[in-house]
Amino acid sequence: MPIDSYHGELPLGSDVRWISIQVVVERMIERLRSGDDAAAALEEYLTSGRLRCKAHHRLTGTRRLLPTSIWETVTPQWYGPKYGVQTIYRRPTEGTWQQLIENLYIWQPDFDALWSPGAGTPPIAPQSNPAPTPIMSAQAWFKQALKNHPRQPGEELGDYAKRLYPLMLAAPEVKKPWAFKSLRRRLDD
Structure with missing residues (x-):
């Protein structure tokens, strides 16, 4: 919307x-x-x-x-x-x-x-009582994202990668997100 x-x-x-x-x-x-x-x-x-x-x-x-x-x-x-x-x-x-x-x-x-000016990543919804966010590797986030955001029936891998990638960029716990091509390649594994 x-x-x-x-x-x-x-x-x-x-x-x-x-x-x-x-x-x-x-x-x-x-x-x-x-x-x-x-x-x-x-x-x-x-x-x-x-x-x-x-x-x-x-x-x-x-x-x-x-x-x-x-x-x-x-x-x-x-x-x-x-x-x-x-x-x-x-x-x-x-x-x-x-x-x-x-x-x-x-x-x-x-x-x-x-994509507010000066922010380090695309903005995320503010929390009412923010707690420190634990840092995780991109690989750990990716494994968790596959469970939390599963591939939809009939969804092409490229479309799935396009859906996951902005989520990775916006995830505050991922210190160093992958490039889009890396995320797409990992879906082939």
């Missing part, structure tokens, strides 16, 4: 609260130290509806709020520091991938609620 950080219709014009998807990924990379991991976490936030996104067509100038369902065929991919994140889509008839000709923007209040 999307975050209700703005009540009413979202403005689709040039409101300063819309920030470029490139800026969002750069902020995520500062913490995650990996463009691939940032793109995977961004995709999880977009598919779950926790980040709202608008598209601004480069040729026609039209703007539209993107529905969550679009992320079934559209995916952000990391192409390195020179090109940043590019958003590509799967052409249903041909099965090929093509780059969107739209600039994408993220609603900043949603992003700030998930």
Whole structure:
């Protein structure tokens, strides 16, 4: 369910609260130290509806709020520091991938609620009486997560990894989380 950080219709014009998807990924990379991991976490936030996104067509100038369902065929991919994140889509008839000709923007209040500036990890829900959190290895957390968050029937391993990865990043007990590729590889074991 999307975050209700703005009540009413979202403005689709040039409101300063819309920030470029490139800026969002750069902020995520500062913490995650990996463009691939940032793109995977961004995709999880977009598919779950926790980040709202608008598209601004480069040729026609039209703007539209993107529905969550679009992320079934559209995916952000990391192409390195020179090109940043590019958003590509799967052409249903041909099965090929093509780059969107739209600039994408993220609603900043949603992003700030998930990824507040200056925090060491994505924010977690505050506890009323916080107790010291025991530190555990990523491997121990992973074993526990497999029990607490089992794979859903029919869920592909890649989708399962995309669901688990943001949980690992947000887990305060994991001192050094794995890279997304490491978590995905461990699911094959």
